[in-house]
Amino acid sequence: MTIPTEPIGSIPRPGYLVEALGEHASGRLDADGLGELREKALVDTIKRMEETGSPVITDGEQGKPSFATYPLAGLTSLAPDGVVIPFADGHTRQLPRLTAGPFRYQTYADSYLIEAKKHATKPVKQAVIAASAIGLIYPGEEVAGYDKEQFIADLVNEAEADIRRSLDAGANSVQIDFTEGRLSLKLDPSGGLLQSFVDLNNAVLDRFSEEERAKIGVHTCPGGDQDSVHSLDVDYAGLLPTLFQLKVGNVYVQLASETEPERALQVIAEHSRPEQRIFVGVTDPINPRVETAEEVRDRVLQAARFISPDRLGTCDDCGFSPFADDTSTSRDTAFAKIAARVEGTRLASEALD
Numbered sequence: 068m069t070i071p072t073e074p075i076g077s078i079p080r081p082g083y084l085v086e087a088l089g090e091h092a093s094g095r096l097d098a099d100g101l102g103e104l105r106e107k108a109l110v111d112t113i114k115r116m117e118e119t120g121s122p123v124i125t126d127g128e129q130g131k132p133s134f135a136t137y138p139l140a141g142l143t144s145l146a147p148d149g150v151v152i153p154f155a156d157g158h159t160r161q162l163p164r165l166t167a168g169p170f171r172y173q174t175y176a177d178s179y180l181i182e183a184k185k186h187a188t189k190p191v192k193q194a195v196i197a198a199s200a201i202g203l204i205y206p207g208e209e210v211a212g213y214d215k216e217q218f219i220a221d222l223v224n225e226a227e228a229d230i231r232r233s234l235d236a237g238a239n240s241v242q243i244d245f246t247e248g249r250l251s252l253k254l255d256p257s258g259g260l261l262q263s264f265v266d267l268n269n270a271v272l273d274r275f276s277e278e279e280r281a282k283i284g285v286h287t288c289p290g291g292d293q294d295s296v297h298s299l300d301v302d303y304a305g306l307l308p309t310l311f312q313l314k315v316g317n318v319y320v321q322l323a324s325e326t327e328p329e330r331a332l333q334v335i336a337e338h339s340r341p342e343q344r345i346f347v348g349v350t351d352p353i354n355p356r357v358e359t360a361e362e363v364r365d366r367v368l369q370a371a372r373f374i375s376p377d378r379l380g381t382c383d384d385c386g387f388s389p390f391a392d393d394t395s396t397s398r399d400t401a402f403a404k405i406a407a408r409v410e411g412t413r414l415a416s417e418a419l420d
C-alpha cells in the first residue's frame with residue numbers, strides 16, 4: 068500500500084525575491100524585472116521540491132503575495148483598514164476592506180499553475196483561497212450601491228471559477244485554504260460564524276460534480292506566519308465535525324503540532340465522511356527542528372490506528388510561508404522537512420503492508 072503524500076503550498080521565497088517585491092512596491096523595479104526574478108525562484112523551487120522525492124508538488128506559491136490575497140492584488144476598490152487577524156505572538160495581519168462593487172477576482176490561481184507546469188515533471192496541485200476568507204473583505208456597513216447579497220453572489224461565482232480553472236488547467240488536485248475556519252471559533256465560540264463559512268463554501272462546492280469534488284480538498288490549520296499561530300488553542304472537537312460537512316474529497320489537517328494528536332484523531336475517526344481522504348500533518352513548519360523520517364513514520368502509524376490506511380494521506384501541517392514576506396523559516400529547512408515527510412511516509416507504507 069502506498070500512502071499518498073502532498074505539500075500544502077508555500078515555500079519561503081528566496082532573499083532576492085523578497086527584496087525585489089519590496090523594490091517593486093516602492094516603484095524602483097518594473098514588472099518585467101520582478102517577473103524575471105519570480106521565474107528564477109519558481110524554477111529553483113520546483114527543482115528542489117522534486118528533489119525531495121515528493122510525488123506531488125506545488126509551485127511553492129513563489130508568485131502569490133499571500134495565500135489569501137492573491138485574487139485582490141491590483142483591485143482598486145479596496146481600503147487598507149479591513150479585518151485584523153491577531154497572532155499568538157502579538158503580531159497582526161490585516162485584510163483590505165471592499166469600498167465598491169461589483170467584485171471580481173483580479174488573479175485566478177490557474178495563472179500560477181500554468182507557469183508551474185511549464186517546469187514541473189511531476190503532478191502539480193494548486194491551492195486556492197476559500198470564499199469564506201475573501202468574504203471577510205465586505206465591511207460591516209453596507210457598501211453603497213452594492214449590497215451584501217450581490218457581493219456573495221459575485222463571490223460564489225468567482226470562487227467557483229478559481230477552482231474550475233485550476234481543474235481545467237490540469238491540477239492534480241485543488242486545495243481550498245480554510246485557515247479562518249478554526250479562527251472563527253475564537254471570534255464566535257457558538258459556532259454560528261463557522262457554520263456560515265461552511266455553508267458559503269458549500270454553495271461554491273455545490274457547483275461541482277461528485278467526480279470533480281473527489282479532486283477538491285480543504286486545508287485546516289491554526290494559521291502560520293512568522294513562526295506563530297492564531298488559533299492553536301481552539302479545540303478540534305469544536306471545529307472538525309462542522310468542517311467535515313464540506314463537500315470535498317480530501318481534508319488536509321494540521322496534526323504534528325497538536326498537543327494531543329490522538330484526541331484529534333478520535334474526532335476525525337468519528338466525524339469524517341467515508342468518501343473523504345484524510346491527509347494528516349506530519350511535519351511542523353513552525354518548529355525549526357527538522358523531523359526524522361522515523362518520527363514521521365511513527366506519526367503515520369499512529370494515525371493509521373484511527374483512520375483506515377486506504378483513506379489516509381500525509382502532508383505538512385501548513386505552508387512554510389503563507390505570506391510572501393515571511394522569512395522566519397529557511398528554504399533549506401522547508402525542503403529538509405518535506406524530504407522527511409516523503410521518506411517517513413514511505414517507511415510507514417512499508418510497515419503497513
Ligand SMILES: [Zn+2]
Nearest residue numbers: 288384385386
Ligand atoms: Zn495552513
